[in-house]
Amino acid sequence: MNIKDIAKISGVGISTVSRVLNNSGVVSDATRARVLAVVKQHNYVPNSNARNLKKTQSNTIALMVKGISNPFFANMIKEVERQVHLRGCPLMIQHVEDGVDEIAAAMQLIKEKNLCGVIFMGGTYDHSEEEFRQLGVPFVLTTITTLKEVDPSAYSSVSIDDVKSAYKATSYLISMGHRNICFLARFPFRENTIGSRRLLGYKKALEEHGIEYDPALVEDCEYAPSFGFAAAKRLLNKNLGVTAMFAASDAIAIGAAKAVLSSGLSIPGDISVVGFDGIEMAEYYHPSLDTVSQPGVEMAHVSVEILFDLIAGETTNRHVVFESMLVKRGSSRKVN
Amino acid sequence: MNIKDIAKISGVGISTVSRVLNNSGVVSDATRARVLAVVKQHNYVPNSNARNLKKTQSNTIALMVKGISNPFFANMIKEVERQVHLRGCPLMIQHVEDGVDEIAAAMQLIKEKNLCGVIFMGGTYDHSEEEFRQLGVPFVLTTITTLKEVDPSAYSSVSIDDVKSAYKATSYLISMGHRNICFLARFPFRENTIGSRRLLGYKKALEEHGIEYDPALVEDCEYAPSFGFAAAKRLLNKNLGVTAMFAASDAIAIGAAKAVLSSGLSIPGDISVVGFDGIEMAEYYHPSLDTVSQPGVEMAHVSVEILFDLIAGETTNRHVVFESMLVKRGSSRKVN
DNA sequence: CTGGTCTGTCGAATCGTTTCGATACACATC
DNA sequence: GATGTGTATCGAAACGATTCGACAGACCAG
Numbered sequence: 150m151n152i153k154d155i156a157k158i159s160g161v162g163i164s165t166v167s168r169v170l171n172n173s174g175v176v177s178d179a180t181r182a183r184v185l186a187v188v189k190q191h192n193y194v195p196n197s198n199a200r201n202l203k204k205t206q207s208n209t210i211a212l213m214v215k216g217i218s219n220p221f222f223a224n225m226i227k228e229v230e231r232q233v234h235l236r237g238c239p240l241m242i243q244h245v246e247d248g249v250d251e252i253a254a255a256m257q258l259i260k261e262k263n264l265c266g267v268i269f270m271g272g273t274y275d276h277s278e279e280e281f282r283q284l285g286v287p288f289v290l291t292t293i294t295t296l297k298e299v300d301p302s303a304y305s306s307v308s309i310d311d312v313k314s315a316y317k318a319t320s321y322l323i324s325m326g327h328r329n330i331c332f333l334a335r336f337p338f339r340e341n342t343i344g345s346r347r348l349l350g351y352k353k354a355l356e357e358h359g360i361e362y363d364p365a366l367v368e369d370c371e372y373a374p375s376f377g378f379a380a381a382k383r384l385l386n387k388n389l390g391v392t393a394m395f396a397a398s399d400a401i402a403i404g405a406a407k408a409v410l411s412s413g414l415s416i417p418g419d420i421s422v423v424g425f426d427g428i429e430m431a432e433y434y435h436p437s438l439d440t441v442s443q444p445g446v447e448m449a450h451v452s453v454e455i456l457f458d459l460i461a462g463e464t465t466n467r468h469v470v471f472e473s474m475l476v477k478r479g480s481s482r483k484v485n
Numbered sequence: 486m487n488i489k490d491i492a493k494i495s496g497v498g499i500s501t502v503s504r505v506l507n508n509s510g511v512v513s514d515a516t517r518a519r520v521l522a523v524v525k526q527h528n529y530v531p532n533s534n535a536r537n538l539k540k541t542q543s544n545t546i547a548l549m550v551k552g553i554s555n556p557f558f559a560n561m562i563k564e565v566e567r568q569v570h571l572r573g574c575p576l577m578i579q580h581v582e583d584g585v586d587e588i589a590a591a592m593q594l595i596k597e598k599n600l601c602g603v604i605f606m607g608g609t610y611d612h613s614e615e616e617f618r619q620l621g622v623p624f625v626l627t628t629i630t631t632l633k634e635v636d637p638s639a640y641s642s643v644s645i646d647d648v649k650s651a652y653k654a655t656s657y658l659i660s661m662g663h664r665n666i667c668f669l670a671r672f673p674f675r676e677n678t679i680g681s682r683r684l685l686g687y688k689k690a691l692e693e694h695g696i697e698y699d700p701a702l703v704e705d706c707e708y709a710p711s712f713g714f715a716a717a718k719r720l721l722n723k724n725l726g727v728t729a730m731f732a733a734s735d736a737i738a739i740g741a742a743k744a745v746l747s748s749g750l751s752i753p754g755d756i757s758v759v760g761f762d763g764i765e766m767a768e769y770y771h772p773s774l775d776t777v778s779q780p781g782v783e784m785a786h787v788s789v790e791i792l793f794d795l796i797a798g799e800t801t802n803r804h805v806v807f808e809s810m811l812v813k814r815g816s817s818r819k820v821n
Numbered sequence: 822c823t824g825g826t827c828t829g830t831c832g833a834a835t836c837g838t839t840t841c842g843a844t845a846c847a848c849a850t851c
Numbered sequence: 852g853a854t855g856t857g858t859a860t861c862g863a864a865a866c867g868a869t870t871c872g873a874c875a876g877a878c879c880a881g
Contacts, residue, residue, distance in 0.1 A: 151837055167839060174840090177859060194596040197838035198538040199875040202866050207534065217566065218559040218764075227554045230580045239598070242578040260530040262575070374769040403769050405514045410771040430556075430766045433710040433739050435746040498831040503869060510870090513829060535867035538836050786880055823881090831874080836867105844861075850854080 150193050155378040159187045170195060171317050197239075207263045208238045210456065215272035217244040219372060220400060221426040221445060222271060225291070228449035229268060235455060238265075245272065252276050252284065259286055266456045269293055273342040278303045287459030291452045292443075295340050305459065305466040307452045313344055314441045315350025318395050318423045321439075321475055323358045326484040327393040327421060330355075331366040333380050333405055334397030347397045347425070365389060370401060377404025385412055392420060392484055399424035399431040402438050406480070421481030427474075437478035444471050486529050495523045506531060533575075543599045544574045546792065551588050551608035553580040554709060556736060557762040557781060558607060561627070564785035565604060572793060575602075581608065588612050588620065595622055602792045605629055609678040614639045621793030627788045628779075630677050641795065641802040643788045647679055650777045650809040651686025654759045657775075657811055659694045659758050662820040663757060664727040666691075667702040669716050670733030670742055683761070702726060706737060713740025721748055723809045728756060728820055735760035735767040738774050742816070757817030763810075773814035780807050 152170075156163045169184040176184075185195075201207035210233050214224060226242065233240045241258070245251050249273060255267050260275060267288040275291040275296040281304050290306040322330050332351045334344035352362050354416055365387060370380035377396060384391060385408065394409070396402035400423030406477075408411050409420050416422050427442025448471055455467050488506075492499045496518055505511040505520040512520075523529075537543035546569050552558060562578065569576045577594070581587050587610060591603050603624040611632040617640050626642040658666050668687045670680035688698050701723060706716035713732055720727060721744065725784075730745070732738035738760030745756050752758050752772055760767050761776025784807055791803050 152839095163838085164840075164862075165860060168860090171839080175859065180859080194593055196538070196599070197597045198543065198599060199866090200532045200533040200839075202532070202538050202868085203839045205866065218563045220556055220559065223554040223556065223559055227580055230553065230578070231582075234579070234825075239577060239594075240576060240579070242566070243570070243576070244563055246567075258575070259532045260528075263532070263534060295838080367557055374765055378769060403766060407769040407771055407773075429710055430739060433714060433743040435743055435771060437743075453835055489867075489870095499868085500832075500870070502828090502831060507869080511829060516829080532867055535836090536869075537868080538838085539869045541836065825880085826878085828877085829875090833871095834871090835869085839865085841864085842862095845859090847856100847858085849856085851852105 150191055152193075152195065155184065155187055155191070155193055158191070159184045201263050205263060206265055209241060209262055209264050210238050211241045211243060211255065211258050211262075211264050211267045212270060213243050213245050213255055213267060214270040215245045215247075215251070216372070217242070218429065219271070220428045220466075221398065221443070225270065225445045225449040229270075229453055230445045232450055232453035236453075252280050256284060259284060266460050268452050268456055270452075283288070287456055289452045289456050289459075291448060292343075294341050294343055294346060301468055302466055305455050306468045307455065307471070308450050308469075309443050309448075309471045309473045311346035312350040312353065314395070314425070314443075315347035316354045317350075317473065317475050318425070318441045319351045319354035321477075322393045322395060322421060322423060322481060323354060323360065325421070325481060328360055329363075329366065329389060329391045330393040330395055331368065331384050331389075331391050332395050332397070333368050333370050333377060333384075333401050335371050336369055344397055351395065352361070363389075366391065372398045374399050374404035374407070377401030378408045379404075381405035381408035382412075385409070385414075393423070393481065394420060395423045395425075397425050399426045399428045399438065399440055401425075402440070403431065403434055406434060406438065416480050416484040421484075423481055427476060432478065434480075436480045438480045439478050440476050442474045442476045444474075447471065488531065489628055491520065491523055491527070491529055494527070495520045499593050518688060537599050541599060542601055543575060545598055545600050546574050547577045547579060547591065547594050547598075547603045548606060549579050549581050549591055549603060550606040551587070552582075552583045552708070553578070555607070556764045556766065557734065557779070561606065561781045561785040563788055564782045565606075567630060568786055568789035572789075586804050588616050591624075595620060602791060602796050604788050606788075623792055625788045625792045625795075627784060628679075630679055630682060632677050637804055638802055641791050642804045643784050643791065643807070644805075645779050645784075645807045645809045647682035648686040648689065650761070650779075651683035651731070651733070652690045653686075653809065653811050654761070654777045655687045655690035656694070658729045658731060658757060658759060658814075658817060659696065661757070661817060664696055665702065665725060665727045666729040666731055667704065667720050667727050668708050669704050669713060669720075669726075669734070669737050671707050672705055680733055687731065699725075702727065708734045709736050710740035710743065713737030714744045715740075717741035717744035718748075721745070721750075729758070729817065730756060731759045732763075733761050735762045735764045735774065735776055737761075738776070739767065739770055742770060742774065752816050753818040757820075759817055763812060768814065769818075772816045774816045775814050776812050778810045778812045780810075783807065 152166050156166045168176050169181050198223050270291045273294045278299045336344035355362050368380035370376040394405050406422050424440040427440050431438040431440050451469050488502050488566035492502045504512050505517050606627045609630045614635045691698050704716035706712040730741050742758050760774050760776040763776050767774040767776050787805050
């Protein structure tokens with residue numbers, strides 16, 4: 150069942166059917182009604198391959214996400230899907246494995262599928278401005294850090310201020326009298342990853358309060374409970390008199406909290422714990438975990454909005470920085 | 486840059502380029518090498534819209550998932566993505582909102598995009614055999630229950646035995662002396678949802694051990710911590726002398742555990758808690774939660790395998806039922 | 822030398838759309 | 852009656868791939 154069949158059955162020309170379906174050009178009401186009736190009756194759905202081929206562009210959006218099983222991303226992905234869908238566009242979600250070049254992967258998809266836009270989510274990108282420009286379609290970087298210096302006019306982004314957010318959490322702990330605060334995050338050996346940015350905020354807070362930075366208090370760990378657990382165990386074994394832990398994600402914080410509790414220590418009695426992200430599970434942990442919460446769903450929403458603005462012809466790129474929020478639930482307390 | 490350009494630059498015919506790219510037909514080694522060099526040099530990627538149009542079928546797979554933000558699905562989705570990707574096929578992930586007809590949505594995508602296969606994940610389907618047959622492409626139902634009786638030869642599926650799994654968990658609690666065991670799950674007013682199947686297993690275990698089924702011990706609640714929390718609160722307020730809680734998902738169990746702990750009761754001292762699914766967070770909860778674990782990643786893997794077998798021409802549908810595993814971690818204990 | 826087979830290649834038709842230029846008719850204007 | 856201006860429609864040429872039938876040359880057999 151193709152447009153030709155519909156045309157024949159409706160007794161009109163092919164182009165008339167096309168104009169009806171696309172609401173383009175003029176068609177008399179009578180003809181329109183007749184065509185639509187036939188379309189509905191036969192459950193006709195236009196073939197998007199043919200359409201995209203002819204138009205040399207599709208309405209498909211791709212979401213390239215690093216860490217698709219990260220619980221913080223789960224709700225963001227859902228929101229992206231919802232918003233894109235709402236605008237009548239199909240969405241392709243592609244998980245980007247560690248070590249693959251996100252831009253190259255997107256590039257391939259763009260050429261292959263004539264994508265009309267891309268959202269990149271999560272990770273640290275090591276690409277030059279030139280590489281971004283070569284994409285050739287609108288795109289948004291959501292919760293992504295870039296290693297190379299890239300002209301802000303060359304891309305759009307949605308993020309929070311990681312340095313400031315980590316500073317906030319650390320200052321909060323310091324204000325409650327903590328001096329030996331450890332920090333758990335993932336930092337590969339390079340600058341400007343999410344982890345290193347948060348480390349920067351952590352250091353800054355220490356410095357401003359005259360506390361010397363001690364590398365022994367910092368543990369490298371992936372964004373998952375099992376790694377947080379192991380890292381916290383290592384730290385506790387060092388016997389450094391830690392009274393507070395700040396984790397760069399709630400998943401880490403949950404693992405770390407488990408390590409603390411299963412060592413027979415209490416939270417916040419012996420050790421205060423603060424996480425990052427604001428996932429639902431952290432709230433229902435016992436004790437409920439304090440965290441620096443990112444407005445993930447809104448961030449996803451705005452990402453889609455920016456993308457569609459760009460697709461609609463908007464030429465100036467936007468950079469939206471959301472405010473993170475320190476959520477106090479009782480997993481930290483004052484010490485003297 | 487299209488196939489014509491590549492042909493011209495390579496000094497060969499269009500069809501020769503096509504045969505090189507598809508490894509079809511005979512091409513001399515010299516010609517093949519020359520064409521491939523040109524392809525690489527110009528970063529040429531064939532346009533899949535044109536290809537799919539001509540072939541009247543694409544290699545795209547769709548994943549229709551109900552509850553995309555469910556943490557149990559997160560790893561499954563990742564695995565599906567990985568496996569499909571590994572086979573060189575693009576994946577479209579579509580979240581199915583409550584109340585939309587999954588099959589109709591898939592049908593539309595299939596016609597529109599000439600999909601070559603679909604995986605349906607999660608939810609309860611109210612479709613007739615006829616509707617499944619109309620899909621016209623291979624598909625697999627993963628962790629899905631069907632309301633209507635459907636001939637098993639008409640579809641493939643991957644699942645666990647929900648009745649048996651719930652029976653296992655309930656029997657475990659009973660064997661430790663519990664009599665007042667409550668059950669938390671989502672059951673709309675119909676048979677054969679995941680929730681009602683697990684309820685069946687719960688009832689069966691009670692019955693076999695001569696414990697009368699008390700509807701007051703069953704609470705309806707969505708698969709998320711906040712709902713589990715509220716449901717458990719309601720239960721505790723009834724003062725029914727509950728000593729154990731069995732939740733139909735770990736997310737519910739975590740919420741319920743929070744309710745128990747924040748009421749000043751202890752787990753497993755006062756109340757034993759058993760969840761369902763086997764998500765990582767449940768293990769890192771404190772106390773670590775006992776659960777009936779489903780091998781989600783394997784289930785996803787097998788789903789993709791079955792799907793590709795069907796696409797490859799396999800004509801008999803398969804139904805793989807995985808064994809769930811009772812994981813004891815210490816959130817339940819003996820009572821007398 | 823003729824005819825047959827094999828190898829490597831090519832051109833053209835085709836997939837199902839969109840869209841541009843053409844056309845046909847009705848009606849008004851001069 | 853010739854001309855102009857809408858309005859509603861149509862046909863045909865694309866879009867970029869695949870694939871089938873055709874064909875040229877090499878080689879061998881008779």
